[in-house]
Amino acid sequence: MLPIWSAAADPRVLAVRASPSGGRDQRNFEMIREAGRVVRGSAGEHVLVDRGGALFRLDVIDGTVLAGPVFLRFELPDDRRLEDRLAVVRAFVAKPAITRHHLQLAGRLQALHAAEARAAGASLREIADGLFGHGDWPGDGEHRKSLVRRMIATGDRMIRAGPRAVLDT
Amino acid sequence: MIAPHPDAVAAVIRRGRPALAWEVLRRDPAYQAAFAGLDPTQPEPAFAADWGLHFP
Numbered sequence: 001m002l003p004i005w006s007a008a009a010d011p012r013v014l015a016v017r018a019s020p021s022g023g024r025d026q027r028n029f030e031m032i033r034e035a036g037r038v039v040r041g042s043a044g045e046h047v048l049v050d051r052g053g054a055l056f057r058l059d060v061i062d063g064t065v066l067a068g069p070v071f072l073r074f075e076l077p078d079d080r081r082l083e084d085r086l087a088v089v090r091a092f093v094a095k096p097a098i099t100r101h102h103l104q105l106a107g108r109l110q111a112l113h114a115a116e117a118r119a120a121g122a123s124l125r126e127i128a129d130g131l132f133g134h135g136d137w138p139g140d141g142e143h144r145k146s147l148v149r150r151m152i153a154t155g156d157r158m159i160r161a162g163p164r165a166v167l168d169t
Numbered sequence: 170m171i172a173p174h175p176d177a178v179a180a181v182i183r184r185g186r187p188a189l190a191w192e193v194l195r196r197d198p199a200y201q202a203a204f205a206g207l208d209p210t211q212p213e214p215a216f217a218a219d220w221g222l223h224f225p
Contacts, residue, residue, distance in 0.1 A: 033176075035184045051183065102182045105189050109173050109181050112192055117171045130171025162197065163190035164221065 007059040011081035012088050014056070018063030018070040027093065028069040038066060049092075056092050108158065108166075114148060115155025124148045194220065 007013040021028045031038065036049040045060040063070060074089055076082060110131055117127050125137050128148045138145035158166065180188040194200050200220060207213055216222075 033180055033183070035187060098182055102185060105181050105185060106173075106178050109178060109189055109192055112196070113171055113173050116196065122171060127171055158193055159196060163194040166186055166190040166193055 007061075007075075010057070011084040012057065013059055014085060014088055014092065015059045015061050015075035017073040017075065018060050018065050019073070020067075021069045021071040023071065026071045029065065029072050030069045031065040032068075054091065056088065108154065111151040111154035112158055113155070114151040115153075115159060118152045118155075124152075127152070 007015040018029070031047070034049045035051070036047065038048075039046045043059075043061065045058075045064060045066070047058040047060060047065055049056040049058065058065070058072075061075065074085075076085055076089070114127050114131060117130065118124075122130070124145055128135070128137065128144050131148070131151070132144075135144060177188075177192060181192070203216060203219070207216060
């Protein structure tokens with residue numbers, strides 16, 4: 001496993017202070033919702049965040065990111081590395097780009113819910129209304145009904161195949 | 170609730186396959202039973218190995 005560089009050595013590592021979130025205008029950071037890892041060091045936590053291959057590293061110089069949602073304050077000394085740090089901060093706070101691939105994955109999550117609802121006894125129409133909102137039933141050419149059936153089949157396949165099939169494909 | 174929770178959708182969009190795989194795993198009755206049997210105060214290397222997980 002590779003080490004995580006500290007902010008003292010790498011300008012792309014952001015030094016942050018973490019405090020419990022609470023303010024309405026504050027942006028929350030929740031490590032539990034991120035892919036990555038946290039290494040505890042003598043001077044605080046070293047955090048690696050992987051957002052679809054874009055890696056961000058944080059040195060938590062005050063507080064912890066492991067105790068729920070936090071509000072981050074970035075430490076940005078005005079030195080020759082300031083522009084580098086600002087660029088990383090902008091990338092870190094930017095909304096992640098949503099690709100077609102990610103939307104397809106979200107569609108598979110819907111399929112999972114469709115299969116689960118069907119197994120729990122929901123009708124095809126109830127599932128369609130739950131997933132897509134109310135609409136004509138079964139729709140022109142029964143397209144709405146057919147779509148729900150396909151989603152249930154996809155969800156059932158995913159459940160049978162298990163999580164490793166999702167990771168392997 | 171039939172529609173996925175918005176947080177789950179956001180997690181899948183943000184984290185991709187690992188988040189979707191987690192949604193599959195947590196619906197697995199065998200996993201649910203194994204997790205329910207864990208002692209939260211004791212590390213369980215066998216559990217982590219069996220399910221391919223690490224807990225912080």
